[in-house]
Amino acid sequence: MNHARLLSTLLLGCGLGIVLCACDAPRKDIATPGRSAGPTHGLVLDGNITDWPTHAAALADTHHLYVRFSMADESFTLQAAPRSVVIYLDIDGDATTGRTSTDEALTGLGVDLELVFSPDAQQGGKRQGAKLFALDARGTRTELSTRDFDVVAAPTVASEWYEARLSRTPAGGAPLPRAGLLSQGMMRGVMAALDEHGAIEAWADTFEAVCPMVSRGAGPLAVQPPPGKPARSVRVVSYNVHHTSPLKDASRFQRILQMLDPDVVLLQEWEEGSHEQVAGWFTAMMPDARTWNVVKAPGSMRDGGGVAxxxxxxxxxxxxxxxxxxDDRDHHVRWAVARILTPVGEMTAVSVHLKCCGSAGSPEDVLRAGEARALNAALARLGGSIVIGGDLNLVGTWGPILTLGSGIDLDQSDLAIARAHTFGDNVLATWRDATSPFTPGRLDYVLYSDARWIARNAFVLDTSRMSEELLARLGLDADDTDTASDHMPVVVDLQRVGGR
Structure with a gap:
């Protein structure tokens, strides 16, 4: 089998690794040893590879290893794929410390670490999520925590290209050699796709990388506070609060929301209570001279409710x-919409919660597309300057968000999608659940009329990415956002175009 026809590769030097693509790269494209570019040079893990240096396929900084890859002629949801995709890493470049194999794809490698996307399903279940394994010279596999290794992959939808990272300073202990990835020096690896029996059926050429000296201690943490709300702006926060959790953990949500100081909060998964009761919670938890007003869709999440x-x-x-x-049955779209008089003009504010789960082309993905079409048509009828925030559950295709905002701006253009980075990190992730097989991902979005407004700030609040000193200064705890909900708040500050 000519494996290069399925997965081909660029070989690169120090700090660089593989790219899987439908192309052949001449040997002269090998980079000079020692050349490297990392996240400090602008790399953001979002599934968009335009910020990568030309020809770079893997980048290492003092905290993480990053890899980008593409499956030739294929596009699928990486963590709900029809087959497993594996990154095999010889993390110290020494074949004697890991598992060796007679498989052609792994020739010369001692595999110490395997990162498996869409791992083999157990007992007839679905392939989903990601798993990480340490391997020794005897071939013993020890499962490791993807959370401890800060594994993130993007995007959450089917794509031509994917990006992934793992930490060089993992939490807890791991039965791995210390040289290379976990300290400094040479490492090697290969990317492969498995068949339905778990055998390698397509792979790229082996790549090599030289990792710089690792930074000891925790990963990079924010030491400065998030951006404050600019003058003459409106702060919009979209927040999935996970089964009405503010009623169960009021003080934690109070800390988060008081620090953010929002003007408009677009809520998902707040099922319990009337709109008056939700307004009472906000007025009690965030008091000032004004009371809070709430619009809340009636019913439960099953019949269009849970949004406010x-x-x-x-x-x-x-x-x-x-x-x-x-499927010939009525399905209620979860949405709430209101007209709000704001200091930056009248706003048509929308909170939405699209159908969960599935993968590219699945029934859930098809239903999300239908929900997006219905929402787009309803908002076109309402008109005005629109802001949409919510849990869009984009784990299939990118289409629903494009449909949602299509042609409904004031100038008949599409709504803009706020590019909200995780504050204190170089990823775009809004969801994380340590009990889930899936790695953190971007499920929550804010769209807005850029014919009327400019997004001066856009970020996701993740308290685990803040230093102890900053947390104390802001009155927050490191586990606040993780414990409050499996989603993190998305924050966007809007100003009028031209500052009017």
């Missing part, structure tokens, strides 16, 4: 039932 909009500003409820067909 909270603000101290004047608000008018525009929510009406929105129903689409799903």
């Amino acid at each position: 909009i909270a603000t101290r500003l004047p608000i008018a409820d525009l929510t009406t039932p929105l129903v689409v067909k799903n």
